[in-house]
Amino acid sequence: MSNRKEFSRRSFIQLAGGVGAVLVLGSFSSLACADADAKAGLKKKGVVFEPNALVSVEPDGTVTVTIIAPDAGQGSRTALAMIVADEMDVDWHKVKVTQAPANQSRYGYQGIGGSNTIRAMYGELRKIGATSRMMLVSAAAKTWEMDAATLKTANGHVVSADGKKSIGYGELTAIASTLAVPTAGVELKSADHFKLIGKGATRIDNPDVTTGKAMYGLDVKVPGMVYAVIERPPAFGAKVKSIDDGDAKKVDGVINVFEIPSGVAVVAKNTWAALSARQALKVDWDLGPNAELNSAKISSQMKAAVKDHMEMPAGSKVVESSLEFPFLSHATMEPMNAVADVQADHCTIWAGTQQPTGAQGRVCSLLKLAPEKVTINVMLLGGGFGRRLSDDYIVDAVNVSKAIKMPVKVMWTRDDDMRHDNYRPACYSSFKGAVDNAGNPTGWSHQAIQSGMARPPGPFGASGLSYNIPNSGQIHGAVRVPVPTGAWRSVENTLLNVANECYMDELAHAAGQDPFEFRKKLLTDERLLKVLEVAAEKADWKKPLPQGHGRGIACFRGYGSYAAHVIEVSVTGNKIKLHRAICVVDCGMAVNPKGVEAQMQGACTDGLSTALRAAITIDKGGVVEKNWPDFGWMTLDAMPNVEVTILQNADHPGGMGEVGYPSVAPAVANAVFAATGKRVRKFPIKVSELV
Amino acid sequence: MALIKININGKDRSVDVAPDMPLLWVLRDVLDLTGSKFGCGIGACGACTVLVDGNEQQSCQLPVSQIGHKKVTTIEGLSKDGNHPLQKAWIEHDVPQCGYCQAGQIMAAAALLKKNPHPTDADIDDVFAGHICRCGTYQRIREAIKAASGSAK
Numbered sequence: 116m117s118n119r120k121e122f123s124r125r126s127f128i129q130l131a132g133g134v135g136a137v138l139v140l141g142s143f144s145s146l147a148c149a150d151a152d153a154k155a156g157l158k159k160k161g162v163v164f165e166p167n168a169l170v171s172v173e174p175d176g177t178v179t180v181t182i183i184a185p186d187a188g189q190g191s192r193t194a195l196a197m198i199v200a201d202e203m204d205v206d207w208h209k210v211k212v213t214q215a216p217a218n219q220s221r222y223g224y225q226g227i228g229g230s231n232t233i234r235a236m237y238g239e240l241r242k243i244g245a246t247s248r249m250m251l252v253s254a255a256a257k258t259w260e261m262d263a264a265t266l267k268t269a270n271g272h273v274v275s276a277d278g279k280k281s282i283g284y285g286e287l288t289a290i291a292s293t294l295a296v297p298t299a300g301v302e303l304k305s306a307d308h309f310k311l312i313g314k315g316a317t318r319i320d321n322p323d324v325t326t327g328k329a330m331y332g333l334d335v336k337v338p339g340m341v342y343a344v345i346e347r348p349p350a351f352g353a354k355v356k357s358i359d360d361g362d363a364k365k366v367d368g369v370i371n372v373f374e375i376p377s378g379v380a381v382v383a384k385n386t387w388a389a390l391s392a393r394q395a396l397k398v399d400w401d402l403g404p405n406a407e408l409n410s411a412k413i414s415s416q417m418k419a420a421v422k423d424h425m426e427m428p429a430g431s432k433v434v435e436s437s438l439e440f441p442f443l444s445h446a447t448m449e450p451m452n453a454v455a456d457v458q459a460d461h462c463t464i465w466a467g468t469q470q471p472t473g474a475q476g477r478v479c480s481l482l483k484l485a486p487e488k489v490t491i492n493v494m495l496l497g498g499g500f501g502r503r504l505s506d507d508y509i510v511d512a513v514n515v516s517k518a519i520k521m522p523v524k525v526m527w528t529r530d531d532d533m534r535h536d537n538y539r540p541a542c543y544s545s546f547k548g549a550v551d552n553a554g555n556p557t558g559w560s561h562q563a564i565q566s567g568m569a570r571p572p573g574p575f576g577a578s579g580l581s582y583n584i585p586n587s588g589q590i591h592g593a594v595r596v597p598v599p600t601g602a603w604r605s606v607e608n609t610l611l612n613v614a615n616e617c618y619m620d621e622l623a624h625a626a627g628q629d630p631f632e633f634r635k636k637l638l639t640d641e642r643l644l645k646v647l648e649v650a651a652e653k654a655d656w657k658k659p660l661p662q663g664h665g666r667g668i669a670c671f672r673g674y675g676s677y678a679a680h681v682i683e684v685s686v687t688g689n690k691i692k693l694h695r696a697i698c699v700v701d702c703g704m705a706v707n708p709k710g711v712e713a714q715m716q717g718a719c720t721d722g723l724s725t726a727l728r729a730a731i732t733i734d735k736g737g738v739v740e741k742n743w744p745d746f747g748w749m750t751l752d753a754m755p756n757v758e759v760t761i762l763q764n765a766d767h768p769g770g771m772g773e774v775g776y777p778s779v780a781p782a783v784a785n786a787v788f789a790a791t792g793k794r795v796r797k798f799p800i801k802v803s804e805l806v
Numbered sequence: 807m808a809l810i811k812i813n814i815n816g817k818d819r820s821v822d823v824a825p826d827m828p829l830l831w832v833l834r835d836v837l838d839l840t841g842s843k844f845g846c847g848i849g850a851c852g853a854c855t856v857l858v859d860g861n862e863q864q865s866c867q868l869p870v871s872q873i874g875h876k877k878v879t880t881i882e883g884l885s886k887d888g889n890h891p892l893q894k895a896w897i898e899h900d901v902p903q904c905g906y907c908q909a910g911q912i913m914a915a916a917a918l919l920k921k922n923p924h925p926t927d928a929d930i931d932d933v934f935a936g937h938i939c940r941c942g943t944y945q946r947i948r949e950a951i952k953a954a955s956g957s958a959k
Contacts, residue, residue, distance in 0.1 A: 317897055317898070320905060321896065322888055324902045324908050325888060325893040326882065327840070328841070331906060336838065385827075385831060386835050387827040449906045496904060497843070498906065526844070528847055720941075742847075743938055749944075750934060751931065751937065754945065757945055
């Protein structure tokens with residue numbers, strides 16, 4: 116590209132958070148950073164104004180925001196663009212987004228995890244938008260020979276103080292491009308002047324999604340591409356003994372069958388031929404050392420790892436309890452897949468990934484290539500939930516493409532996906548606590564023993580509780596079992612907060628107190644207290660319910676945000692029916708309230724699904740569940756009305772991807788107790804297993 | 807392989823594929839119509855839903871050789887410019903999250919409204935018990951169907 120200058124001229128601004136650790140707010144002339152890969156497809160008619168790595172303004176006034184965070188449905192492409200557009204004072208209908216490929220030197224770390232996207236980038240994106248706006252104002256001032264300080268902006272135009280002169284941003288691109296990027300004097304809007312932030316916009320990808328044009332990893336097709344599926348081991352750690360591919364190779368369209376590290380690859384001219392050939396393939400497996408592993412053994416191991424609890428103060432009423440959690444699959448709607456084109460000195464990947472720069476590093480090390488030789492094109496993600504932090508599916512595609520020297524799409528079937536995930540660890544929580552005669556808690560000991568292959572968590576000294584309880588402590592231990600585990604929406608909070616909030620209910624009951632009032636008097640964090648109070652109020656907490664119905668309450672603080680839930684159920688025979696779900700969240704500034712509402716509804720669906728239905732079971736060293744009918748997920752017909760309340764304020768945005776999950780399942784379990792007088796000791800909840 | 811004629815979105819197409827190839831893979835791999843998604847391969851999630859003679863059909867379960875003269879409509883052919891009342895309602899109610907299942911949801915809703923222009927909650931429940939949205943957009947799916955049912959033909 117002719118107008119490209121050396122990247123070394125950039126100045127980098129370090130961000131506090133994890134995502135987008137380096138963003139570019141250039142101290143270079145505005146044409147310096149036209150990155151061919153990021154801006155591919157952008158038609159250039161006349162001068163395009165590019166004040167920094169993320170913004171470009173075309174002569175027709177279109178503003179394109181480069182999105183460095185993948186969108187897995189959390190709405191980053193919409194919300195991040197809104198932040199820039201608001202500070203730029205640009206008409207939202209003139210805003211487009213383009214997804215950045217992996218480029219660590221240009222954008223810093225790119226990845227979505229820890230509910231970090233907006234809270235890490237909010238401040239910097241506002242500065243980027245405001246700086247871009249300031250340069251356009253300066254360009255108008257220069258054109259009109261007026262004092263820039265007197266000019267205003269609105270809807271993508273610079274307007275003179277008397278309102279007589281108005282010029283579109285698109286008409287200013289040539290002059291703006293000659294100006295130096297200001298390093299001082301950039302003013303951010305005050306919150307009361309926001310037009311988009313806190314107000315909400317519909318998703319920028321909606322028109323493409325609703326017409327089938329949106330491109331996910333599985334939709335990619337490149338010239339000369341072939342298709343592959345992998346026959347994977349039936350047990351974790353199983354090895355191929357022998358392959359009989361006689362029948363598989365007879366299938367019309369099959370190209371090759373060969374072993375790769377994750378199994379046996381079947382390559383064909385189309386997906387159906389690959390699937391049909393895999394069906395005909397016979398692989399003899401050495402099941403290896405884990406062939407006898409099952410969920411019952413794992414459960415026993417976890418229980419055996421519980422140590423003696425600390426002593427409770429004399430004279431208190433002691434309450435002992437436990438709660439067991441299964442492994443969970445991420446089960447994204449779009450199964451794992453990637454397209455790879457490995458060539459002698461270059462590799463191109465097309466994939467939905469939660470961590471583009473991490474995936475790039477992995478491919479670089481696999482192929483011994485420098486980062487500039489590995490292109491990671493980031494497609495829309497058909498769900499993430501932590502699953503696409505792993506790059507095993509990208510590694511598959513690289514291995515197959517490298518072997519056959521052709522571009523290939525590797526697709527995991529639903530079975531592959533469900534049986535070869537990095538699962539939410541199973542866990543056994545053991546509690547011992549106590550309350551005194553006045554109904555005050557006097558001790559709290561929690562041992563959470565999780566199982567899996569993940570790095571065992573360090574033992575926590577403090578309880579991690581949001582409640583003011585003396586003599587409290589928590590041990591987060593682990594038993595190592597050969598089931599691959601990883602991050603699952605809200606990670607350890609799917610276990611610890613769920614367990615704590617269930618046990619909190621038991622303590623309240625032992626103290627003879629209302630579970631809401633009991634929590635209320637022990638909470639010290641005002642924002643957490645507020646969401647809890649609003650949830651109780653919205654749920655008519657004190658209003659009596661019919662026989663067989665019950666309400667449960669729970670709360671959570673994390674990722675810079677606060678949530679509380681009240682769930683109402685009824686129990687008839689063995690059936691638990693959901694009636695209402697009250698969700699309250701305080702995430703500071705809700706940049707896109709529609710997105711926040713969607714995250715709360717989605718997290719609630721996850722909470723209800725995992726409270727009542729979904730579990731991954733291990734038998735004979737592998738996963739039993741193969742497809743949706745085995746891994747019960749909530750469908751529309753089973754959902755209660757989910758009522759979301761957002762406590763909007765002007766604080767720095769908190770994370771939203773995960774905060775809505777950890778208080779749903781305990782609210783369900785506590786509601787089941789309220790309805791039946793019986794406790795949940797194991798998830799998913801079965802009425803027959805209540806005690 | 808066999809040369810098979812099918813009518814997709816009002817156009818006659820001729821495809822040279824295995825007769826047992828499900829319609830889903832004909833659409834996606836052969837005709838480059840990738841709006842219909844693969845989600846389970848057993849007709850359990852609804853991501854691949856299309857219309858066959860106006861009826862809801864999970865395209866992963868229909869061998870291409872069984873289509874015959876029936877007319878297939880995919881999300882790409884639901885309307886000319888994305889202006890079907892359901893598509894408009896989906897945008898207005900901001901239904902999609904990751905969006906992967908939404909073509910299937912919209913096609914199922916289109917089949918429902920064709921038969922039953924003013925569905926009750928129970929009618930919607932019946933159809934959508936067979937459709938999974940892993941992001942949990944259910945409430946907005948219901949709202950959008952109700953909004954569109956005022957104007958859908």
